[in-house]
Amino acid sequence: MAARRVALITGGGRGIGRAIALAFAREGLAVAVAARTRRQVEGTADDARDLGATALAVALDVTEPAAVGTAVREVARALGPVDVLVNNAGIAESAPFAKTDLDHWERHLRVNVTGPYLLTREVLPGMLERGWGRVVNIASLAGLAGAPYVSAYTASKHALVGLTRALAAEVAGQGVTVNAICPGYVATDMVWRGARNIAAKTGRSFEEAVAVMARANPGGRLIEPGEVAAAAVTLVHDERTNGETVILDGSPRN
Numbered sequence: 001m002a003a004r005r006v007a008l009i010t011g012g013g014r015g016i017g018r019a020i021a022l023a024f025a026r027e028g029l030a031v032a033v034a035a036r037t038r039r040q041v042e043g044t045a046d047d048a049r050d051l052g053a054t055a056l057a058v059a060l061d062v063t064e065p066a067a068v069g070t071a072v073r074e075v076a077r078a079l080g081p082v083d084v085l086v087n088n089a090g091i092a093e094s095a096p097f098a099k100t101d102l103d104h105w106e107r108h109l110r111v112n113v114t115g116p117y118l119l120t121r122e123v124l125p126g127m128l129e130r131g132w133g134r135v136v137n138i139a140s141l142a143g144l145a146g147a148p149y150v151s152a153y154t155a156s157k158h159a160l161v162g163l164t165r166a167l168a169a170e171v172a173g174q175g176v177t178v179n180a181i182c183p184g185y186v187a188t189d190m191v192w193r194g195a196r197n198i199a200a201k202t203g204r205s206f207e208e209a210v211a212v213m214a215r216a217n218p219g220g221r222l223i224e225p226g227e228v229a230a231a232a233v234t235l236v237h238d239e240r241t242n243g244e245t246v247i248l249d250g251s252p253r254n
């Protein structure tokens with residue numbers, strides 16, 4: 001890449017987002033990490049600086065339209081306009097469909113789809129003007145197939161994949177790409193929370209619940225956050241891939 005690129009990673013305080021921010025820092029990108037928990041985004045930004053990167057921590061709730069605009073302007077002032085947006089912030093709560101309520105449904109859509117919509121709306125016009133940009137949406141295998149007890153999460157991730165595909169078609173040929181990464185279960189707090197929930201509801205041990213989730217991945221193992229980060233780095237360097245869903249399911253790759 002010719003110029004120093006600026007990346008904004010939502011949900012960058014822990015888990016997958018943190019791994020992506022640090023992988024980008026190693027690649028020489030300037031990184032802004034945004035999430036609600038200030039202590040965590042500051043931790044990631046400090047670690048990115050230790051790797052030699054320019055980094056900024058931003059406290060942000062991606063569901064707040066005005067705050068999203070303010071955050072993007074803060075990043076532009078401190079680091080420059082956003083060249084790479086990673087829509088990674090997300091939530092996943094499981095419940096049988098009949099036990100979900102409207103709050104549960106709307107919470108998933110707001111964080112997992114409306115957040116990416118708001119962020120993308122802020123940065124895409126600038127990317128198109130400059131003729132270079134990358135939008136990487138962290139969806140899920142749940143964005144491509146159904147599973148029980150996660151109807152709101154699954155619907156929100158299908159919507160995120162739909163947004164990815166529609167936008168990719170709209171910006172094609174203008175130097176901007178929009179892609180989604182679709183991992184199976186990844187070794188982060190999200191899975192540990194899910195395993196605790198399964199353990200509480202089924203009487204299995206936490207370790208057994210983790211093993212059940214690992215076996216549910218087609219590759220039979222949990223995916224490491226670094227694997228998702230490596231896929232994001234590849235998409236940053238790749239000019240041609242647009243509108244794709246990059247599947248990470250733990251299967252061996254050739």
Ligand SMILES: NC(=O)c1ccc[n+]([C@@H]2O[C@H](COP(=O)([O-])OP(=O)(O)OC[C@H]3O[C@@H](n4cnc5c(N)ncnc54)[C@H](OP(=O)(O)O)[C@@H]3O)[C@@H](O)[C@H]2O)c1
Pocket residue numbers: 010011012013014015016017034035036037038040060061062063087088089090091092111138139140141182183184185186187188189190191
């Ligand atoms: N772990 C998996 O098995 C898995 C599999 C497939 C896809 N994914 C997707 O990967 C992404 C990252 O998940 P993870 O596994 O790293 O989970 P995680 O450890 O729970 O991290 C989620 C991140 O999103 C942030 N976030 C949540 N709500 C937010 C909001 N309203 N505004 C701003 N930030 C918010 C959290 O920070 P705050 O709480 O501080 O705001 C946190 O930094 C999610 O989109 C998830 O759906 C995960």
